[in-house]
Amino acid sequence: MTLAAAFGFLPTDSFNVVALIAVFVLIAVGLHLTFGLLDVVNLAHGEFLLIGAYTTYQVQESTGSVVLGMLLGPVVAALVGLAVERGILRFLYRRPLDSLLATFGLAVIIRQVVQLLYSANPRLVDDPIGGSFTVAGLNVPWWRLVVVLIAAAVVAAVAILFARTRFGLEARATVRNPTLAETSGINTAAVRATLFAVGAGVAGLAGAVLAPLNTLDPQYGLLFLVNSFLVVILGGKGSLRGLVVAAVVLGGSLAILQFVISTAVAQIVVLVIAVAGVRVRPVLARMIAERRERRGAVPS
Amino acid sequence: MTPELSVHDLSAGYGGATVLRGVSLRVPAGSVVCVMGRNGAGKTTLLRALMGVLPKQGRVELGGQDITAWPGHRIRAAGMAWVPQDDAVFPGLTVRQHLEIGRRGGEGDGIATAADLFPILGERLDQEAQTLSGGERKMLGIAQALVSGPRVMLMDEPTEGVAPLVVEQLVSAISAAATRTAVVLVEQNVDTAVALGSDAYVLEHGAVVEQGPITELHRNGVLERRLAL
Numbered sequence: 001m002t003l004a005a006a007f008g009f010l011p012t013d014s015f016n017v018v019a020l021i022a023v024f025v026l027i028a029v030g031l032h033l034t035f036g037l038l039d040v041v042n043l044a045h046g047e048f049l050l051i052g053a054y055t056t057y058q059v060q061e062s063t064g065s066v067v068l069g070m071l072l073g074p075v076v077a078a079l080v081g082l083a084v085e086r087g088i089l090r091f092l093y094r095r096p097l098d099s100l101l102a103t104f105g106l107a108v109i110i111r112q113v114v115q116l117l118y119s120a121n122p123r124l125v126d127d128p129i130g131g132s133f134t135v136a137g138l139n140v141p142w143w144r145l146v147v148v149l150i151a152a153a154v155v156a157a158v159a160i161l162f163a164r165t166r167f168g169l170e171a172r173a174t175v176r177n178p179t180l181a182e183t184s185g186i187n188t189a190a191v192r193a194t195l196f197a198v199g200a201g202v203a204g205l206a207g208a209v210l211a212p213l214n215t216l217d218p219q220y221g222l223l224f225l226v227n228s229f230l231v232v233i234l235g236g237k238g239s240l241r242g243l244v245v246a247a248v249v250l251g252g253s254l255a256i257l258q259f260v261i262s263t264a265v266a267q268i269v270v271l272v273i274a275v276a277g278v279r280v281r282p283v284l285a286r287m288i289a290e291r292r293e294r295r296g297a298v299p300s
Numbered sequence: 301m302t303p304e305l306s307v308h309d310l311s312a313g314y315g316g317a318t319v320l321r322g323v324s325l326r327v328p329a330g331s332v333v334c335v336m337g338r339n340g341a342g343k344t345t346l347l348r349a350l351m352g353v354l355p356k357q358g359r360v361e362l363g364g365q366d367i368t369a370w371p372g373h374r375i376r377a378a379g380m381a382w383v384p385q386d387d388a389v390f391p392g393l394t395v396r397q398h399l400e401i402g403r404r405g406g407e408g409d410g411i412a413t414a415a416d417l418f419p420i421l422g423e424r425l426d427q428e429a430q431t432l433s434g435g436e437r438k439m440l441g442i443a444q445a446l447v448s449g450p451r452v453m454l455m456d457e458p459t460e461g462v463a464p465l466v467v468e469q470l471v472s473a474i475s476a477a478a479t480r481t482a483v484v485l486v487e488q489n490v491d492t493a494v495a496l497g498s499d500a501y502v503l504e505h506g507a508v509v510e511q512g513p514i515t516e517l518h519r520n521g522v523l524e525r526r527l528a529l
Contacts, residue, residue, distance in 0.1 A: 169393075173401055176390045182372035183351045183382045185404040185448065189371070 017255040019144040022151035023213075024251035026206040027224040028231035028243055029154055033199030034081075035229070036237040037175045038192060040089055041100040045203055045228055046221025047110035051077045052204030053211040053220055054114055057123050066128045070208040077204020078197045085196040090189065107221070115218040125211035143212055150209055154202060159240055161198075171195055175238070227254075230274040236281065250274060304329045304482040305350075305380070305452045310358035312349035319345040321506045322358070327452060332474070332483040334493040334514055337503035338527060343486040344385060346503070347454045350484075351375055351382045363451060376404075379451035383458055385486075388441040389429035395440060396425040402444030410447030417443055417473050435466035442473055452482045459492055471496060490527065494518050502526045 027049065034042040052073035059069030084106060092099040132141040162168035173181040174191045182188045207221070214220065231250055235242030250270050257266035305327035313319040319342045327333045335343050349356040352372040360368045362378055370378070381402075390398065396411060399421075403410030415422025418439040424432065429440055438458050445453055458474065459467045474496055477483065487493040493500065493514060500517050502510035510522050517523050 169397055169401065172393060173390045173397075176392060177387065179353055179372075180384065180388060180390065181401075183353060183376055183384075184401050184444065185373050185376035186401065187371075187373045 014259075015138045015140045015144065017252055018148055019141075020255040021248050021251035022144075022148040023206075023210060024227060024231050024247035024254075025151040025155060025244060026147070026210065027203070027228045028235075028247060029151075029158055029240075030199045030201075030203030030206060031228045031232050032158075032235075032238075032240060032243050033195050033202065036232050036239075036243070037171070038195055038199075039093070039096065039237075040103065040196070041096055042103050042199075043100060043225070044084070044103040044107040044110065046223070046225035047107045048077045048081060048200045048203035048221070049207030049210070049224055050110060050114060050218070050221035051080055052207030053125065053216050054118065054123075054207075055204070056208040056211050057118075057125050057216055060125060066126050066212070069125070070128070070205075070211075073208030074201040074205035077207070078201030081200020081203075082193060082197040084200070085193045089196065090192065093192070111218045111221070118218070120217055123216040125216065127212040147209055147213070150205070154205065155240065155244060158202075162240070167191070167194070227270075230271070234274045234277045234281070246274075246277070249277065303327055304363060305484065306361040306364075307350070308359040308361075310346070310349060310356055310360065312345055312354045312356040314345075314354070319506050320349060320356075323501075323503070323506070323508055325501050325508070325511070327482045327484055329451075329482050330478065331498045332478045332485055332496050334497035334500040335484060335486045335503065336488070336490075336493060336500055336523060336527060341503040342506035343503055344456055345506070347382060347384075347456050347484070347486060350454060351380065376448070376450075379449075381445035381448055381450035381453050383438075383441040383445050383453065383455045385456035385460065388444075389432075389437055391428075391430045393429060394426050395421055395429055395432070398429050398440055398444050399425075399447055403447045413447050414440075414443035417446065417476070418469065435462040435470075438462055438466070438470060439473070442470065442477070446477055446481075450481050452484065453477060454484045454486075456486045457488060458485075459487070459489060467492070488527070490518065490523050493523075 030048065031042060031045045034040050034045065055073040055076045056066065056069035059072055060066045088102050088106070089099060092102055127143045129142040129146065132139055134140070162172060170181070170186045171191050173184065174186055174188045178188050206224075214223070227250065231243060231246045234250065235244070235246035250273065253273055254266050254270045257269055303326040307323060307325045310323045311318060311320050323346060325333065335346060337343050345354065348354045350360060352370055352375045356368065358368065359366060362375070362380055365378065367375055367378060390401075399410045399414050411422075411425065420436060421439055421443055424436065429437065432440060442455070442458060455474065459470050462470065471492060474483065474485070478496070485493065485496060487496070497514040499512065500510070500514040500523065501508050502517070502523065504526065510517060510526055
């Protein structure tokens with residue numbers, strides 16, 4: 001029996017479930033850095049994806065190389081992110097309403113600039129590989145497999161950055177106690193600027209590699225904004241592990257429900273799952289902590 | 301001789317409220333200068349302003365260099381370290397990671413230095429700092445400041461709220477530290493301050509109202525009167 005048949009209700013292209021989970025991971029990792037860690041309610045997150053995607057499109061049109069575009073997309077998004085952090089957001093930390101309004105305005109401006117430059121007409125980015133292969137009865141498009149691998153690599157890179165590097169240690173210190181970090185010798189302004197730029201760059205990477213899977217228009221980033229926030233909030237702000245679990249739950253649910261119901265209803269159900277998950281998570285965390293405590297207790 | 305730390309006419313506060321008013325003090329190398337005063341007198345505000353955490357007016361010199369407008373990380377790199385009264389740990393980071401952060405720019409093995417000073421920290425290196433007892437957190441705060449080899453240490457009530465046995469260890473560590481660095485010690489306990497300090501400044505309503513050798517201020521009953529003991 002093939003894997004696809006084992007999940008009888010799913011068609012042979014059910015690798016899309018895995019691919020959609022990877023998309024959820026990719027779009028949320030950048031937001032994990034800017035919103036989850038820096039606490040900036042970054043409503044321009046989708047527009048950093050837009051910048052990555054349109055940079056890829058522009059380079060493809062200018063040079064004929066999609067891959068070069070995908071390499072430059074995150075760089076351009078990171079540079080714009082750095083300019084935004086230095087020029088606007090560094091004055092708005094610990095002012096969530098102000099940063100929300102600023103990033104909302106920024107998102108509108110970026111969308112309008114893209115529309116001025118490229119019009120609202122749909123644009124296409126080529127699939128750099130094309131084609132697909134079949135394994136265990138599943139049809140696996142090559143580019144979707146690459147997206148899955150890139151998502152895994154991005155999560156691994158971010159995890160290593162925070163767990164194994166001096167910058168990661170200083171970033172964790174900055175996020176958890178900024179005043180103590182600054183007076184311990186950490187240049188917290190530089191750490192925040194770097195974190196925001198990396199977050200914007202990862203969003204740009206997501207926009208670039210997802211571009212061949214979608215039609216581009218100036219509203220492209222909005223497609224991903226809500227789901228990015230849902231993943232980060234359900235996963236628990238600041239938790240990379242939680243983010244991956246949330247992406248599996250939400251991305252998996254959306255992908256499966258799209259097949260068995262409809263896209264609109266699936267999105268509503270995903271929203272309900274996210275809200276319920278946020279309510280249930282503290283209860284689960286407490287139960288897990290109590291169980292660990294009981295296991296660790298020395299019998300009298 | 302140029303003092304390690306020299307403060308001229310320092311004013312600082314929070315938002316629109318001025319807390320410190322024209323404070324001046326001198327901290328010679330190798331001395332422990334105590335800053336005393338009742339709750340709300342401005343002692344913690346003084347240390348926060350010196351570390352660049354609060355905006356301020358006046359002039360602050362470290363080793364003769366004007367550091368008034370420097371941000372906190374640059375002040376720390378120049379050799380001034382701060383041991384805050386509360387909130388002195390990074391949640392989720394281990395004792396070892398705190399010492400690695402503290403050692404930034406310093407020489408030698410920070411972990412060995414800290415374990416020499418407080419052996420209990422050597423046994424807790426991989427424990428998350430927020431799970432330490434109050435006394436152990438105070439030890440970690442001092443160790444984290446000391447491992448960078450500072451020229452001046454600002455210590456905000458390091459013995460407050462800890463058990464007498466731990467107070468002894470902390471006092472002993474501060475005495476040892478004072479052989480290598482100048483110390484500005486905010487301390488409410490007169491006996492501890494007199495045991496450690498060479499000079500004292502007493503603050504009231506954000507201004508210096510008494511200053512001089514601490515034994516003299518103690519002998520004349522000035523400290524007791526000002527602190528209403």
